[in-house]
Amino acid sequence: MPSNKKLLILPGDGIGPEVMREVRRVIDWMDRRRAVTFDIEERLVGGSAIDAEGTPCSDETVERAKAVDAVLFGSVGGPKWDGLAFEKRPELGVLRLRKDLGLFANLRPAVVLDPLVDASSLKPEVVRGVDIMVVRESTGGIYFGEPRGIETLPDGKRRGFDTDVYHEDEIARVARVAFDLARQRRRKVTSVEKANVMQSGRLWRAVVGEIHKAEYADVELENMYADNCAMQLCSRPKQFDVILGSNLFGDVLSDLAAALTGSLGMLPSATLGAVDPVTGKRHALYEPIHGSAPDIAGKGIANPLAQILSFAMLLRWSFGMDEDAALVESAVGKVLSGGLRTADIMQSGMARVGTSVMGEAVVRELDKLAA
Ligand SMILES: NC(=O)C1=CN([C@@H]2O[C@H](COP(=O)(O)OP(=O)(O)OC[C@H]3O[C@@H](n4cnc5c(N)ncnc54)[C@H](O)[C@@H]3O)[C@@H](O)[C@H]2O)C=CC1
Ligand SMILES: CC(C)CC(=O)C(=O)O
Ligand SMILES: [Mg+2]
Numbered sequence: 001m002p003s004n005k006k007l008l009i010l011p012g013d014g015i016g017p018e019v020m021r022e023v024r025r026v027i028d029w030m031d032r033r034r035a036v037t038f039d040i041e042e043r044l045v046g047g048s049a050i051d052a053e054g055t056p057c058s059d060e061t062v063e064r065a066k067a068v069d070a071v072l073f074g075s076v077g078g079p080k081w082d083g084l085a086f087e088k089r090p091e092l093g094v095l096r097l098r099k100d101l102g103l104f105a106n107l108r109p110a111v112v113l114d115p116l117v118d119a120s121s122l123k124p125e126v127v128r129g130v131d132i133m134v135v136r137e138s139t140g141g142i143y144f145g146e147p148r149g150i151e152t153l154p155d156g157k158r159r160g161f162d163t164d165v166y167h168e169d170e171i172a173r174v175a176r177v178a179f180d181l182a183r184q185r186r187r188k189v190t191s192v193e194k195a196n197v198m199q200s201g202r203l204w205r206a207v208v209g210e211i212h213k214a215e216y217a218d219v220e221l222e223n224m225y226a227d228n229c230a231m232q233l234c235s236r237p238k239q240f241d242v243i244l245g246s247n248l249f250g251d252v253l254s255d256l257a258a259a260l261t262g263s264l265g266m267l268p269s270a271t272l273g274a275v276d277p278v279t280g281k282r283h284a285l286y287e288p289i290h291g292s293a294p295d296i297a298g299k300g301i302a303n304p305l306a307q308i309l310s311f312a313m314l315l316r317w318s319f320g321m322d323e324d325a326a327l328v329e330s331a332v333g334k335v336l337s338g339g340l341r342t343a344d345i346m347q348s349g350m351a352r353v354g355t356s357v358m359g360e361a362v363v364r365e366l367d368k369l370a371a
Contacts, residue, residue: 004037005319006068010045010061010097013090014292015302015355016074022304022359023072023311026328029363033370034324041068045097046076046090046292056093062100066283070318071097072311073287078294094287098138101283103271104170105177106138106250107313108289110257110267115336119262119345122234127260132240133185134257135178136250138271140170141200143247164200166246171207173274178244179216188220188241192229192249204246230256254289263344264290265303268310270317284318286310296343300354303342305332308362331365338365 007027011017027038043049043061050056056076065071076090084090097103112120112130120127145163152158175191182189191208193201205223212221224232226249232239233256245253258267267290273283288306296302309332316325340361341350353361 004039005070006039007041007314008061008064008068008071009040009042010065010071010073010093011042012046012074012076012093012292013048013078014075014294014297015290016046016076016292018297018300018302018355019288019304019307020072020074022355022362023307025359025363026308026311026366029366030324033366036319036321036324045073045093047078047081049093050081050084050088050090056088056090057096062097065097065101065285069281070314071101071283071285072314073097073285074307075288075290075292077292078297095143097285098271099144101285102139102273103283103285104137104139104273105174106136106269106271107177107181107317108134108136108250108254108257108267108269109313110134110254110261112261113266113333113336115333116262116266116345119341119347120260122237122260126235127237130237130240130260131185132237132243132257133181134243134245134250134254135174135181136245136254137166137170137174137247138250139247140166141247164198164246164248166200166203168203168207171204172211175208175211175244176215177272178242179212179219182219182242183216186241187218188222189216190222190224190229190240190243192224192226192243192245192253194226194249195223196225200246208244226253229253233257233260258289263303264288265306265342265344266309268306268308268313270310270313272317282318284314286314286317300356301343302355303344304355304359305342305362308332308359327366327369328362330369331362334365334369335361 011020110132112127117124142164145165148162150160193204195201195205258264271285275282312325312328315321339350
C-alpha cells in the first residue's frame with residue numbers, strides 16, 4: 001500500500017538548485033520503484049526569496065516547513081546579496097528555519113569512503129576508515145546571542161560585538177543526542193569548547209559532564225579544547241567517534257572534517273528537533289554542509305553527492321526507511337568505485353564528470369542495485 005510522504009524542497013541559491021535537481025532524479029526513482037510516494041512542494045529561500053518576496057524566509061515558508069514531514073534544503077547566500085543589511089541577509093533564511101522549527105541538533109557525518117581515500121589532502125593512512133559524527137548545537141550560541149552589533153564609539157572608531165550564550169538546558173538536550181548516537185556507534189563522545197577562556201565553555205563542560213555521569217556512564221566522555229580538536233582532526237582523526245560542539249565550533253570543525261573526506265561536496269547533514277511525546281514526530285531539515293559555492297555556481301560542475309546523501313539521511317531519520325537510505329548510500333559508493341569524479345574530488349586516472357552526469361550515474365546504480 002503506497003504511503004505519501006510530504007516534503008518541502010527549498011533549493012536556495014548558487015549551486016543549491018543545481019544539486020537539488022539531481023536529488024529530484026533520486027526521488028523520482030523512489031517514486032517509480034518503491035512503495036512510497038513523495039508529495040513535493042517547492043518554495044524559494046535565501047537570496048532568491050529576497051528577490052521575489054522581499055524576505056529570505058517568509059512566514060508562509062515557515063508554516064509549510066512545520067506542516068510537512070521533512071524539509072530538504074539546498075544552500076543560501078552569494079555575492080549578489082553581500083551588501084544587504086545584516087538583518088536582511090539570505091543566510092537568515094536557514095537560521096530562521098532552524099530556530100522557528102526548534103532544530104537544535106545538527107548531525108554532520110564525516111565518513112571517508114574507500115574510493116576517495118586518495119582524494120583527501122591528508123595521507124591515505126591518516127584518513128582511511130575515518131567515520132566521525134559531528135553533533136553541532138544549532139539554535140543557540142553566538143549565531144543567535146544578544147546583544148550583537150556594530151557601534152560607533154565617541155572617538156569615531158567602530159566596535160563589533162556578538163554574544164556566545166548557552167542555557168544549561170540547551171547544552172543538556174544536544175548532549176543527550178550526542179550520547180545517544182555514541183551508543184549506536186563506538187561509544188565515545190569528544191565534547192569541544194574553550195572552557196579555558198569562555199564562560200559559556202565552562203558551563204558547556206560542566207553540563208556535559210553532569211549528563212554523562214548521571215545518564216551515560218557506559219559511554220566514554222573526553223573533553224577537548226576546540227583549537228586542539230582542529231589540530232587532532234588533521235593529525236589523528238581516527239581517534240574520534242562523536243564530536244559534540246556549539247553552533248560555532250561545530251560549524252567550523254565539520255567543515256574541517258569534510259576536508260578529510262575529500263570535499264565539502266561530500267558531507268550531508270540532518271538538523272533535528274525534539275520528538276513530540278504525543279505524536280512521536282519531530283521537525284527535521286536536511287541539507288549539505290556546504291554553502292552556495294558562488295565560485296562554481298552556474299558551471300554545472302558542483303558535486304551533488306552531499307545533497308543526495310542528505311536525502312538518504314532524510315529517508316533514515318524522518319521516515320525510518322533504513323533500507324532505502326542504505327540503497328542510496330550504496331549507489332553513491334558504486335558510482336565512486338566505478339571511477340566517476342566531479343572536479344572537487346578528481347583524482348588521476350578517474351573520469352571527470354559534471355553535476356548531472358553524476359546524478360544520472362547514481363540513478364543508474366540504483367537501478368542495478370534494485371534489479
Ligand atoms: N547552509 C547554508 O546555506 C550555507 C550557506 N553559506 C553561504 O554560501 C556562500 C558561500 O560561502 P563559502 O564560504 O564560499 O562556502 P561554500 O561551502 O559555498 O564553498 C566553499 C568552497 O567549497 C567549494 N564547494 C562547496 N560545495 C561544493 C560542491 N557541492 N561541489 C564542489 N565544490 C563545492 C566551493 O566551490 C568553494 O570553493 C556564502 O554566502 C555563505 O554565507 C555557507 C555555508 C552554509
Ligand atoms: C547560516 C549558515 C550560513 C552558517 C553555516 O555556515 C552553516 O550552517 O553551515
Ligand atoms: Mg558552515
